[in-house]
Amino acid sequence: MSSATPSAGGAAVSLEHVSKRFGPPGGALVVNDLSLEIGAGEVCVLVGPSGCGKTTTMRMINRLVEPTAGRITIDGDDVAGLPAVELRRRIGYVIQQVGLFPHLTVAENVGVVPRLLRWPDAQIRSRVNELLALVGLEPGDFGARYPAALSGGERQRVGVARALAADPPVMLLDEPFGAVDPIRRERLQNEFLRLQAQVRKTVVFVTHDVDEAIKMGDRIAILAPGGVLAQVDTPDAILAAPASRFVEHFVGADRGLKRLSLARVRDLTLGAPLTARLRDAAPALRQRLAAGGVEYALLLDDQDRPLGWIGAAELTDDRLLGEADATPGSPLLQPETTLRDALSVMLGSAVQLGVVVDERDRVLGLISVDAISAVIQASPPGQLPGA
Amino acid sequence: MRPEEEFIRWDWLARNLDMLAFRLGEHMLITLVAVVVGFAIAFPVALLIYRRRRLIGPILGLAGALYVIPSLALFGLLIPITGISLLTAEIALVSYTLLILVRNTLIGLDGVSPEVLDAADGLGLSAHQRLWRVELPLAVPLIVTGLRLATVTTIGLVAVTALIGQGGLGFVILTLGIDRFFATAIYAGSLLSVLLAVVADLGFVWLQRRLTPWSRAQVA
Numbered sequence: 001m002s003s004a005t006p007s008a009g010g011a012a013v014s015l016e017h018v019s020k021r022f023g024p025p026g027g028a029l030v031v032n033d034l035s036l037e038i039g040a041g042e043v044c045v046l047v048g049p050s051g052c053g054k055t056t057t058m059r060m061i062n063r064l065v066e067p068t069a070g071r072i073t074i075d076g077d078d079v080a081g082l083p084a085v086e087l088r089r090r091i092g093y094v095i096q097q098v099g100l101f102p103h104l105t106v107a108e109n110v111g112v113v114p115r116l117l118r119w120p121d122a123q124i125r126s127r128v129n130e131l132l133a134l135v136g137l138e139p140g141d142f143g144a145r146y147p148a149a150l151s152g153g154e155r156q157r158v159g160v161a162r163a164l165a166a167d168p169p170v171m172l173l174d175e176p177f178g179a180v181d182p183i184r185r186e187r188l189q190n191e192f193l194r195l196q197a198q199v200r201k202t203v204v205f206v207t208h209d210v211d212e213a214i215k216m217g218d219r220i221a222i223l224a225p226g227g228v229l230a231q232v233d234t235p236d237a238i239l240a241a242p243a244s245r246f247v248e249h250f251v252g253a254d255r256g257l258k259r260l261s262l263a264r265v266r267d268l269t270l271g272a273p274l275t276a277r278l279r280d281a282a283p284a285l286r287q288r289l290a291a292g293g294v295e296y297a298l299l300l301d302d303q304d305r306p307l308g309w310i311g312a313a314e315l316t317d318d319r320l321l322g323e324a325d326a327t328p329g330s331p332l333l334q335p336e337t338t339l340r341d342a343l344s345v346m347l348g349s350a351v352q353l354g355v356v357v358d359e360r361d362r363v364l365g366l367i368s369v370d371a372i373s374a375v376i377q378a379s380p381p382g383q384l385p386g387a
Numbered sequence: 388m389r390p391e392e393e394f395i396r397w398d399w400l401a402r403n404l405d406m407l408a409f410r411l412g413e414h415m416l417i418t419l420v421a422v423v424v425g426f427a428i429a430f431p432v433a434l435l436i437y438r439r440r441r442l443i444g445p446i447l448g449l450a451g452a453l454y455v456i457p458s459l460a461l462f463g464l465l466i467p468i469t470g471i472s473l474l475t476a477e478i479a480l481v482s483y484t485l486l487i488l489v490r491n492t493l494i495g496l497d498g499v500s501p502e503v504l505d506a507a508d509g510l511g512l513s514a515h516q517r518l519w520r521v522e523l524p525l526a527v528p529l530i531v532t533g534l535r536l537a538t539v540t541t542i543g544l545v546a547v548t549a550l551i552g553q554g555g556l557g558f559v560i561l562t563l564g565i566d567r568f569f570a571t572a573i574y575a576g577s578l579l580s581v582l583l584a585v586v587a588d589l590g591f592v593w594l595q596r597r598l599t600p601w602s603r604a605q606v607a
Binding site: 093 | 500502503504505506507508509510511512513516521524525527599600601602
């Protein structure tokens, strides 16, 4: 726990028949008989409309709220059996408004939990510097600043660093990026995913935003009003097969498109184009096209980069092929492009056939709109390639 | 005041510098004791109310009642018990600081934002650690403002205790000045007490800035 390097690893969190009622017995349940297993190192997103009990559920894990019924364990230990204060020092906690202590510097904020745990000063200092660097803030520049002198995004990063300070196996994040503008949110999300790939914490992430849930979650737990668990599964499985009308409605009518954002071009089997090279003879190409039963060939330059398409109808004389013979119009796609983005650029192009190229623009293959829609239709739930 | 006399008797001032300095020091000491004792009572009381909200009505009601009793009436009530003494003066002065100090401390504690408290709980601070490391430091600006108001108010009120034979600069104003129609003493005593109040006020402004460097941080 007190190692100075960020160690990887989380702890399994288990909720067993957990219920919560605020107020007197007989009142409405905010969380209703909820059971959920969250694996070590997994990002589990709790998502649902307001009033579905997602924040209450999260807050029961670190006992900011005590359950009315049921049991919550971390690595098998019942949290009710641990002193709340000690429990919370082993669980990272980040909220939407961040809640940095305004009277402490950034470095002091990040060092709060190590100080509570009575780490030696030198160790706290090196840990703070390491964490600030990890979240992309230069320790020498930011360490001595007060929170009032930070932007919203910087505060959020300090909040994440503070939550990671004592290397807790479990992190709770309540709408952590809800208060930043969409562009910065996107960046913070990507940074968090990169960070999570390094630290592999068990993360419980609360949001009301389905797109954020799909992006951030290894698994998503969708809660319905009344605190009932509507569905829990991987993002792809939920999008492919919503368990109920509520889930279907909640994830949105564009769930087919959302599913496409989970898979990438590299996950598809690419089509092989018939290719021609500069200075090939036109009659030879005409014969190859006829033999292959295709109408167009892709003309490549000397570095295997695509120049454009040549149709059989244009190959009427004996000339050698030049750059002017190629008609561009296909979008170039990278293997990392999501299918959603690929579909979007293909629909907007003159030729609705995407040319997939590597980092030096050399042709790897083709994908078509039909191939993408076939993938969605053919993939059983949870089987989308790459998802 | 006889017309042929100079309005300000500079020679009297020159001969009585030691006496004025002594009365000024006395004035400061009476003020200091009243504010320190007042804070020693008000601070724990404010913490008690902060924890037990139901006490807010009765306690602030009592402090408010003490605050509105006219000072002469309060002396009248106390003299049968504590006599014409410094103790009577201090009891009265302390009772006037309580409302300001309790209320400002409470406002300061209440002003700590809920998300900061939530973060403190979520990070694993105990109730005691949360109070001393988060809530009280953040309440400092309002606590210092309370001390500043109480001090300046008390500096004014100390003069009134000259009526029961105390009074610091009040003795100069009342006993040497008004009672003997001697303008020089009235002006000297008044001017010094005003100066004292202004210096105390500025001192607290400086203190607050020193104690809360974080409140001046701005987005770079």
